[in-house]
Amino acid sequence: MIRLGFDLGGSHVAAGLIELPDQVRAVRSVKLPGQITFTELVARMGRMGRELLGERGCSSENPVEIGVAAPGEMDRATGVIRHAYNLDFHNVPLSRALEAEIPRATVFLINDADAAALAEWKAGVLKNYQTAWLLTLGTGVGGGFIEKGRLFFGGRGFGVEPGHMILDRQGPLCTCGNRGCIETLCSGTWLTQAAETAAIRYPHSRLAAEQKAGRPAGGKQVMECYEAGDAAAATIFERYTEQLGDALVSLIALTDPEAIALGGGISQAGDFLYEALNGYVQKYAFFETAPPILRSRFGNSGGILGAAWATLEEEAEK
């Protein structure tokens, strides 16, 4: 079976030809304009898909299964995206529309964080666990939960939203309207703001020099400057690992997972991040021993790979 995986983000759409369990044979990524209509998006995705198939010499006679990892709320059974807030799409029939673009295609939808969790569980660092989390640390914070050997879609099918657990109820306002959600304290957005503030407060820091040289403030910069011994970055790094550490402590108390993997840009930092986090949860988690905190294997390609895995999972459910 030929399989394509798409990962639809707020600013990019990526696609790849996938050979399960873990081979991404060809990838392309396209930046989306600030505003895009649903029709334009589907046309673009259709073109990407046809090009990938053509490149690999797949004839349009062959059936192809396509998984699409997308943000927001969706109805997997009907292939409709209910709400994708950062694309401003509501109730759009993505599966049906994409099937019309690519000959002999069957399209399955999956939440983007669920896709990344599925990829890590099927072929990555969560492979040997039955109950585990993947947390995606990006602009926001998402997650997927593998529970007793299945992907958990929530009790009512809305999914899991670890980014919107409340960690500091008197903390900063979240886009969801509440205060101190995990997302406000553990996302790349928090790191960016902290780095910008630190560059003003510590004008002689390496962090400030980097930003003065035109490099964007953010998680990558904080991690690099911390590794280089910058004191301003160290302050941010310590605060961040405490905040993320507390989020992990909450996840552990509530679900007692065998392992937690981290995905998204921040997760690609060096081993020092994992040493700090594992030390923190060993000290503060409720149970006698804490589960390991692991760097995800697939990083940013977890979405397209997991989307391709979703086609198999959905087949099995039918």
Add this chain to the structure above:
Amino acid sequence: MIRLGFDLGGSHVAAGLIELPDQVRAVRSVKLPGQITFTELVARMGRMGRELLGERGCSSENPVEIGVAAPGEMDRATGVIRHAYNLDFHNVPLSRALEAEIPRATVFLINDADAAALAEWKAGVLKNYQTAWLLTLGTGVGGGFIEKGRLFFGGRGFGVEPGHMILDRQGPLCTCGNRGCIETLCSGTWLTQAAETAAIRYPHSRLAAEQKAGRPAGGKQVMECYEAGDAAAATIFERYTEQLGDALVSLIALTDPEAIALGGGISQAGDFLYEALNGYVQKYAFFETAPPILRSRFGNSGGILGAAWATLEEEAEK
């Protein structure tokens, strides 16, 4: 089959003869001394059990299945309590010891909050749900999670501890060593302290008058004074429902349950508590609709009833 359920608390032990699905035929409850050895406790439980069986005319020829709901960490397979901190018991073979006290008995252990959740799911307000929480609001806060039609014992078997999710990481110190755990903000202990403080601050309040008359400060008093229109109690009630509301919002974001039931003393308050909480989660929960927050059916007898149910569940697992 004759079934007994025990509920072992920090200060009391209760026992009942149970007819499933929901009949508690005879109950007795004994206050425990401040310090009790394991041998003394087992002797006392044995006597309670033999008396209950004798009263109901059960001959010692009949086999009897006994469930014991206990606090803390346990190894259900071997019937050993690993740690019950408020009784200061560590690694005690409760099942084997109790089996030696009661002729032809087989004893099964279950966590007390899990037992209460099991009772509500098998025969109470969670009966029609497949994925739901029971939160017990007492001296501490515990919980049990029914997940896709089974009791969830955690990924590593340590169980679930919603009371130790962090809700306000700059909040009050918890007995577990962290700050602002749900337990510090949603327990009866929080209500007691708030009522004592309010009685000092508002000496002319009904709350203060009640306490001056020698009635103990606590959740029941706050709820009663609030219902009677006392402004000092209203301040506490509003703050409490916001704190508990945020805890519910976190549980909903992480697991998307179909329903959440409340148990423990506080849960027996009037409908006004449920109106306030349901209003709060409808407003602040992440998803389009929030699941219902329900008063548990069995209140304090959920432990012994659920313990009896655990004998059946464990049989099925073997």
